[in-house]
Amino acid sequence: MIDHFWAVIPAGGAGTRLWPVSRRTSPKFLHDLTGSGRTLIQATRDRLAPLAADRVLVVTGQAHRDAVVEQLPELGADQVVAEPSARDSMAAVGLAAALLEARDPDAVMGSFAADHVITDDAEFQRAVSTAVRAARAGWLVTIGIEPTHPATGFGYIKPGPAVDDVDGALGVLEFVEKPSAQVAATYVEAGYRWNAGMFVMRPGVLLDLLGEQDPDFAAALRGIAADPATLGEVWPTLPKIALDHAVAEPAAAAGRVAVVPGGFGWDDIGDFASLETLLAGDEPVTVLGDAGLVRTVDASGLVVPGSGRTVAVVGLSDVVVVDTGDALLVTTLERAQDVKSIVAALQEDGHDHLT
Template sequence: MAAIDHFWAVIPAGGAGTRLWPLSRSSVPKFLHDLTGGGRTLLQDTRDRLAPLAEDRFVVVTGRPHREAVLGQLPEVAPDLVLAEPAPRDSMAAIGLAAALLERRDPDDAVMGSFPADHVIPDPHGFGEAVRTAVEVARDDWLVTIGIEPTFPSSAFGYVHLGEPVDGHPAARHVQEFVEKPSVAVATDYVATGRYRWNAGMFVVRPTVLLDLLARWHPAFAADLRAIAAAPERLDELWAGLPKIALDHAIAEPAAAAGRVASVPSAFHWEDVGDFDALATLLTGAGSVTVLGDDDLVRPVDASGLVVPAAGRVIAVVGLDDVVVVDTPDALLVTTRARAQDVKQVVEGLKQSGRADLT
């Protein structure tokens, strides 16, 4: 797979992964974990699948508390391109900061692709081909999303509504609109039409196009980001005033309405791994109990489900089906795959009762 000239991989490494508690914590969030058992963390996997395309052109944007961990996990990335947000400001600020930096560093030819650090994509080749196509479209000043083919009518993801093919780019489609997480019934209709794709938050765009689109709807926001890139010492001062808004709401939705967004529909296997049910599906192997970690520690008797022995202790599970047991040194979760979404209630409860240290 050949590298793409002037292609810059941007990795916003944020998000707590609350529904993966107690494995994922605000102190050690989802992207810093090896959730596939393959020996690499989600962040490292994200870099690995982009390296053939971007070579050493990476920008990582993460929270200040996680910068050291990110540097440790990604020795291949230049430290000055691992940016630390002074405080969480959602995805528009994070990705916009990378765009402003790249606009100055590689003003004429840069195309950036932004890819969340915490997704699982077992098909790097299919992914790479989609990115290559998206970059070609983006060079013509489109804001390009990669549209994931739905494998079921999920109510957990937003969708992009595909329009007609893009002139000169037959593999790309106009995006008519972004739609928020629908009900399962609505999602079923979407999937049946064949004209909807999951929005996985993967955007490919020229940095200047991104910032100019932002300037159209949020001019002060774009100006502040460009000011930070011009004078990095002003980061703390200006960052505090930035709006807390997702890129989707800030620019993708209005730009779609303005006919500026294209999508590259793709069929590579993609997993959000949003909760332990999804993780169990991803990992399910031959045994009745799926183990993320050392198999020898898990002793099932008439049991099935997912067990994560992350504290090094022996775990016996007797007579429970589709159970989820996640064992960490200071907190233990016992639930079922069907109730995996409700783990966030536990995290909220801990915060409310003064045990935010565990979240």
């Protein structure tokens, strides 16, 4: 347990590429996507509990507040902050920072998305502990994941030399956007790290860095913390911008960001193909759910038997079959990203209840 360490869990995102499991009304963080028996947000909270104890703040959409409270009954009413609308990560994490700055002058906060999967909790906790030490020294700290392959779906962090004042932290020279395959290979070769959007810092450091870029934005967030009754009025006026762009990139350019290398397995489960990679075991067909419901002959890929019905797959390689109570998806690992076009078509045709 780390004194005054607060775990902030932004729980947003529709996750349309995981349809039909993930829905607008039930985003992916509310689902058990690893077969662990815990939903992603519950697993995120479990992973942070040894560090933060009960100092947890979830920031989520108004529509998902009740579901979050139900899944995390140990949280108090003031630990689940409902955003009136989605305004990207700077507003969400910045609001948490403003609330914590007011609540606990010695607070260090770490922000960890509710819908990521991490495979080595002990190493994660070690990395966060190191990051907290750097944060206390005044750094904006990110945790840089060791790439397992030249992924094109993630942003990268370019590390520099070790920082003087904290063991195990390096300076960050630059955050770079999702690269092409060719560029990704050079990044991995050069020791770049995946940017998992994990940031650890003192709340005031984050808000002050924001204030240097956009003083009104920082003042608005601190204003809401001082008078929560103004949330509904002020929130719609806040810029829609990612924390990376609003703060992390300019701060890196100014030499004020540190990275702690994380050696744990990490995935943001962008689609069913990455879920299959994450869960794959020795069997050619990976099953998320009750394997007793799945029958296969000459098949490989991912099957999610989510409605209690028997699912039989014969003679298909790298297939994805996702069965839910009101919708069924059949695709391939290769085409898994294109599920979002189905969701878009359903919405266009007025079948919103399915999306």
